[in-house]
Amino acid sequence: MATATLTKPEHVRLTEEGKPVTFLEAIREALWEELERDPAVFLMGEDIGVYGGAFKVTEGMLERFGALRVIDTPISEIGFTGAAAGAAHMGMRPVVEMQFIDFISCAYDMITNYVATSRYRGSGACPMVIRGPSGGFVRGGPFHSQNPEMAFFHTPGLNIVYPSTARDAKGLLKAAIRGDDPVLFFEHKWLYRRPQLREVLPAEDYVVPLGRARTHREGKDLTIVTYAAMVHKSQEAAEILEKEDGLDVEIIDLRTLLPLDEDAIVESVKRTNRLLVVHEDTRTGGIAGEIAMRVNEKAFAWLDAPVLRVAAADAPIPYSPPLEDYFLPQTEDIVKAVRYLASY
Amino acid sequence: MATATLTKPEHVRLTEEGKPVTFLEAIREALWEELERDPAVFLMGEDIGVYGGAFKVTEGMLERFGALRVIDTPISEIGFTGAAAGAAHMGMRPVVEMQFIDFISCAYDMITNYVATSRYRGSGACPMVIRGPSGGFVRGGPFHSQNPEMAFFHTPGLNIVYPSTARDAKGLLKAAIRGDDPVLFFEHKWLYRRPQLREVLPAEDYVVPLGRARTHREGKDLTIVTYAAMVHKSQEAAEILEKEDGLDVEIIDLRTLLPLDEDAIVESVKRTNRLLVVHEDTRTGGIAGEIAMRVNEKAFAWLDAPVLRVAAADAPIPYSPPLEDYFLPQTEDIVKAVRYLASY
Amino acid sequence: MAKRTKAAPRAAAPPHGLTREQLLEMYRFVRLTRALEEKLETLFKQGRVVGGLFRSLGQEGESVASAFALRRRDDGTGDMLSPLIRNLGSMLTIGTKPVEVVRQYMAKGDSLARGKELNIHITDFQRGFIGQISPLGDLIPVMAGVALTFKQRGEDRVAMVYIGDGATSTGAFHEGVNFAAVQKLPLVVVVEANQWAYSTPTRLQTAARAFVDKAAGYGIAGEQVDGNDMLAVYGAAKRAVDRARAGEGVTLLEVLTYRRKGHAQHDPQTYMDPAEIDRWATGNDPIDRYVAALLENGWTSADELRAIDEGVDAELEAAVDEADRSPLPEPEEALTDVHAGGPVNRPWTRLDPPDPTQA
């Protein structure tokens, strides 16, 4: 289509020019390239047009792709999520933005009852992506820091993606947009502009398939299964543990929570015989439970120690720095947990 | 208050007259008696007034307690749930009915973001009860058979109750209404009128405290942790296993899912050294995961076998009998699972 | 086919540009709707229906007449609608076959929902219907999305969605209508003011004088029509559909009618006034009024109508026999179509021997 032939603006040409991109820029490039690739792809959300989104992820897209493909919606999470489902039925590929993922809760019924069950009910596929900034460490308080992944984790029909690197974010978002099932795509806002995450991405078009975990760090003494921001906290912990304790920690980045890459977890646990699950979400009902269950079902005999977890406290997310710092799992917690498990 | 002095209609006088009551009648008596006891208690919901509710739980209450205390609402789960929160702030004790618990999903934001966090935010207590018919085995299809407990299980601030006997239903509902925190109260519709559940309840006012599991059946060979309808399926299985295999199975009825009575689970597992979790909810993300994790944390050394689970398949709930029967966990599945674990 | 007797010579021209053939087609659909529901009620009483049964007695006219205003195709190029449980008439009109409806109620494996979903919650994009789900109001945003796609692609197609008086109280209704209004989408929202939401009368649902009064609040066109006058409903629906097709955006069409039966078969309607029901039944039945109009205006003859009735009865007999012969679904089908991949895992206890490592 015509738009594809136009030259890209600077801010989405970084990879093309071999320059490193941030986590946010990788997501922006994925959206831009998908809009160029497939005329069925379009965006909806609040303030994603003229303003380019609260975090500027969709900057410049309205100007390039027009108001029929980059739609500024009323404040109506139920409305635009449902509209996306209707469009998806008709062969479109809607990508909707929750200004903050916390507000996905307003569309909970539409997502779990309508979208997730559509194929099963015989109402056709519902290929759509719901994305938005999630997570803490930014003093956002109870409603701008949430990790609502587990609210959807037990809803068959959904896919849940929660990447930790720029490369995965771009490749997984493209895969999500091209796939035939609904995908919830969580973007940890603490990662958006972290300089440490800047990397040069493949110049060519690539996708990272959903449902496959990634070994973020190889190790033989103990396995940490984690995702999103906690991948980087775990990495910090692993380096401390290597230096101070000579421990060789393996880190599995789930990347996709649903479907869960059980094989990757089990394979690693069978080698290390020790498992720590680390998640930023609150403890009770967090994904650590499901993982512990799967490992019990499939690798119990290989466990030399209990499956343990490091997670946020069982409370809403507080705003004030001392409270948020205490509430959230920190690198030091991971270090302590690994030491405990290693000496079990 | 005046109403308390009036004689009760027949259908809420069964216990008073020493007659046995069904699961549904026990719930009805609890509501009636709380309405009589405390003028702050009132009911809201769709068709709960003149019609007495889709399942007749609130029958006769509008006539007795009037339209200010038994409020037929518009079809507005967000609206009446939020209104209940406002009333709760002011010292009222609202009990709202979801006509089918499946529709609680429409109020997901209000419940998890407003109600659950109110005390934490410094906005005051939010003592309210949200109740409604849940569960399958009734050919209700995808939207009249759900078990949405896990959608709320990882929301700190909420309590979740899911009873399996008439006695517990009445005592727990009274405790929920009198407590100072919001409670989600699930009533399994397959239990509502089961003759097998009919029992004579204590004539005097009683409550069953939240957060405490109940040993439904004592045993020494293996522990089944379960709740709601599955308590009765597990009981059937236990009897078969005793007769055919000479196995002595203990059954723990959680009754309250949140807070989870971890001590009761751990204590039993330390005696039997084998744990099977049985839930009607879908497998992935079901409560079995959290329980497996807790047992890993607290009783790993006592486990002679992996923690395993029997649960529904990872799909929406189908309507047609052969499909629903296959989808839901059945007594035979529990029998097989116990045999597997016992011989592990 | 009904045999055609020539219409009386002094026949006035049918309104709204309808042809005599179209008038008879509408008659056939409304008759088919009522007869099919009566058949289903019999099946229900015989215990051959799985689950509940909902009647639209007294509302068949507005269902048929509103859907009749759509461009009906079977190749995926026509207009689209999404019905409520009480819009069997709309479904038959847009192209659902009676046998498909009976199979649904019998939970058969070859039903459109393959036994996974109930009622007329069924979808066929070729014929242009999308099944509702139980949470009320959700299909308003969804059909707004369908209409959005029509606009994005520059297709001159129209989406129609039904909503009960009760369901206008839902947030989904509000967000969906508002979204469609802002985007000026080709959407017709039919508000069925049948005066009851289960046992809840309209005065406990809204304080508004009329549902059409909501239109101004969304900045859309609104019209209120006698829902038991099929020709009036058709006319109003046609105007709304034409506006939508012409790019003039959303219309809220309030059809005034009455739910003569209970909410469902299990509802004894004790909260309703029998005299009121009777007034609607005797004085204001949509089929009676339509037949009277057809005959008085000389657009058809009693013979012609009788022939159609006989055709309907024959078709329904066949439909029930055919549905009866349909198989129930295979148990394992409970695991298919959850997502694009293959079926989900079998419960490990169903494996032989049971094996949790394979679950």
Added chain:
Amino acid sequence: MAKRTKAAPRAAAPPHGLTREQLLEMYRFVRLTRALEEKLETLFKQGRVVGGLFRSLGQEGESVASAFALRRRDDGTGDMLSPLIRNLGSMLTIGTKPVEVVRQYMAKGDSLARGKELNIHITDFQRGFIGQISPLGDLIPVMAGVALTFKQRGEDRVAMVYIGDGATSTGAFHEGVNFAAVQKLPLVVVVEANQWAYSTPTRLQTAARAFVDKAAGYGIAGEQVDGNDMLAVYGAAKRAVDRARAGEGVTLLEVLTYRRKGHAQHDPQTYMDPAEIDRWATGNDPIDRYVAALLENGWTSADELRAIDEGVDAELEAAVDEADRSPLPEPEEALTDVHAGGPVNRPWTRLDPPDPTQA
């Protein structure tokens, strides 16, 4: 206290039964609101505010004047309101102290939310304010519930809730207003039509001619008022509050105003027309207009106003110093007040030694 100079002899009587003292009280509140926001902006630029900062520049008048129409008490017997982020004026008017607001923005441990919640999301049932939460619209049903309790108890109290033009698009707004309308509750819904929702102009939020047009759709009273004319806003709010108190139910009060700053401090408002902002700033500032009215009618003197301004500045200096001295919360307080019982478990890795069996 401001020293009082006698009003000019030819002073016309203040409108709406307001006394001269009340006029000056309102002036003090609106001046306090703007000055406090300016202070907060300074603190923000100095990095002493935790998180974001939102200004209500140009809207202080409607906030103060609408809340001023309420029965204000500090013993839990008065009317109640729930504000938005831009209703600092309403909060100060109903009784929030500036020091409490500064503590909130500094995330202090002795702030009303004890550092757990931000902004003016704060509650005091004695003084009659309930904090909003971020998900927009949710406080409409909640305040309807507060009003329901007033009705259930036969108290003649009134609830007021603010909603932005943008948030009228939410399902929560719709369900809450409709519920209150059907129950005829003593609720005043103030729709702040400030023409922007973040970067979204009203035309992308609704196709309605005016927000007041939504009133008929709910069967409630509606009034539209010039939001930058404090006396007009007070008059309209008073009429709405009186109606509510008299048992005449809900009013939707649309206040026409303009958000002169960006959505928050980080927003450069590039999507707004500078000339338009300027027109509102120079010709239509609510405080300028109010001062002019006060002076022209001889209800006060420049000296009197200056004295009030000085009092405001002094109070704010003291408030900031006091808030500065407040401590941050203790880390472990993150675990308290989750429910009625004691604190929730400490993370097991924070125990010494770490012990998962104690978690």
